[in-house]
Amino acid sequence: MAQITLEQVGQVEQIQSTIKEKNVELLHLQFVDIEGILKNITITADQLDDAVEGKIMLDGSSIKGFSPINKSDCYLLPDLNTFAVMPWTETDGYAEARFLCSVTNTDGTLFEGDTRNVLKKTVARAAEKGYTISVGPELEFFLFKTDEKGYPTTELGDLGGYFEPSPKDLGEKVRVEIFKTLKAMGFTIEALHHEVAEGQHEISFKYADALGAADLAITYKWVVKTIAAQFGLHASFMPKPVFGINGSGMHVNMSFFKDGENLFFDESDELQLSNEAYSFIAGLLENMKGFVAITNPLVNSYKRLVPGYEAPCYLAWSASNRSALIRIPAARGMGTRVELRCPDPSSNPYLTFAVIASAGLDGVEKGLQAPAPINEDIFDMTDARREELGIDSLPAGLEAAVAELEAGEIGLKTLGEHVFNEYVAAKKAEWDDYRTTVHAWELKNYQYKF
Structure with a gap:
């Protein structure tokens, strides 16, 4: 004991x-x-x-x-x-x-099968180099109305838009109650607002060490769902619950610290980024396809990762360009960080933070060199232009993502044999169930016609 x-x-x-x-x-x-x-x-x-x-x-x-x-x-x-x-x-x-x-x-x-322990191992690996990992996740969610039995419907909780206040934002009172609850439980809340899509919301909280941030993310999802239910609403962290509007992401901001200093900051560099920051970015880009099945774990995840809905799906980085998969927010000094924009809030935060940190740490340990930043709007590029710049894309679906996870090294290295094998088996079963199910779209388009 x-x-x-x-x-x-x-x-x-x-x-x-x-x-x-x-x-x-x-x-x-x-x-x-x-x-x-x-x-x-x-x-x-x-x-x-x-x-x-x-x-x-x-x-x-x-x-x-x-x-x-x-x-x-x-x-x-x-x-x-x-x-x-x-x-x-x-x-x-x-x-x-x-x-x-x-x-x-x-x-x-x-x-070894506990995913919280997986993250602990990654934190310990970084600590061997003298690094501590700082993480700030941003989790978006939708509010849906519920039926008389309390089950979620497909009707959105409001028709508000980005940053709109009440009366259009009917979710404002729910967000405020969530804020009060999270604050009482020790969270430091930084902002709360209506997101871009109808019925979509975000409450951002202060960054923490990697394990603490994952604990906060798990607690946040639990509290959001609990408080929403008190208002007769269902809070969903499903990445793409509604066709034709933006899905929900979980942008992950990460930096390494050593001896109390932000290892990613270098005032003398043109972008004020250190060699370690560039190598961290390179590690993410090199391993991204090999861990996207962790950061974006559902069949539904890949219905969000398409051009046109603010969800980056192209492997590139930029200091400001939001169409790039990796962005460097404007803050410098102690606030210097790398933001990975593809993860979604359905993912297990313990595994997500572990694979991101592990991939970045690989880049730092190997001294990998980041490619040139992409400052053009990647979504507006032609296929030929993207090919000219060497911009690859994420897997288009869960099956391909799991295949990349199996073929790569970062998943097994980070998750360990037990979690890796169990995770791959679970995702293959999920894909097979989806693949063999007859969906409403098929009945609508084929049943009468054929």
Whole structure:
């Protein structure tokens, strides 16, 4: 079982104080499956000590991508930094709280099938070089109306447009309530607004270390869905839920720090970018096709990654051009960062941040050279012009993306054998199910005609 450090003793005492002050009776021990879907086991607050020591058991054979039935016993190890009271449960004399957990084996070692542990390994790999990884994700979502049973319909929650306020933006009151909830749970919120598409929204929060940012992303999705449901709405992080309008992305801003300094900043360079920043960009471009099945994991993901809807699908970078897959936001100094624009919010943030950091780290370790930036609008280019500039494109569908994942090195290197094999098998099964299903489009176009 887990050994408690002196620092953790202080944390536990603070948690016990909050539990007493808020009258917390139930603790939800949360973790994610291989797809990043949140799960939890609920215990009483009286079992806090057992939880902190990693004594709460989990049947891993029941979780997608975890353990076979003959090796099913796992344990949950709460991350004390993720303790938070759930504001919507608070009433007079009662409340509930949660921890995010890593999964361990029966001997206390980290379980290799837990995707949170995959990210931990990448963070440790960077730390061996003296680097810390900073990540700021931007997750967009849609709000849909629900039916009398609470199930989502295809009717959007509002008809507002980019940055529009109420009364057109009927989602404003929902965003404000989400903001209040996230703030109460420790988030630092930077902005909230209506996005480009009807019914689409974004609430941006402050960056954190890679593991912390993934924890925030998982928590954010959970809170958004929970609060939306209270308004009779369904929040969807599906990448392309509505044909003909913009889909939802999860732009990932990332930088490396060393000795407290941003490793990507160099004041003497024309773009004020360091050699490490250029090599990081080169690592992303070299490995991008090999990890897009992680950052864009659904059949539906590739209906967003088409020209014309602000979702970049061409392998290029620029200091400002938003049609490029990789962009360098204007901030410099400590705020210098690389923004990868193709990931979507259906992806597992632990795996997404791990493969992005790993690919960039490969570029830095190998001293790869980034190609020249592309400042023209890539969407308006002819195929011949893109070929002339050597601009490749992302795989056009999940099947091709999974094939690239299998053929490349970055996936297995980052995910480890267990998660890699389970993930590939799950995505192949997903594609096969989609491929063999008769869809409404086929019936509409073929049934009567033929």
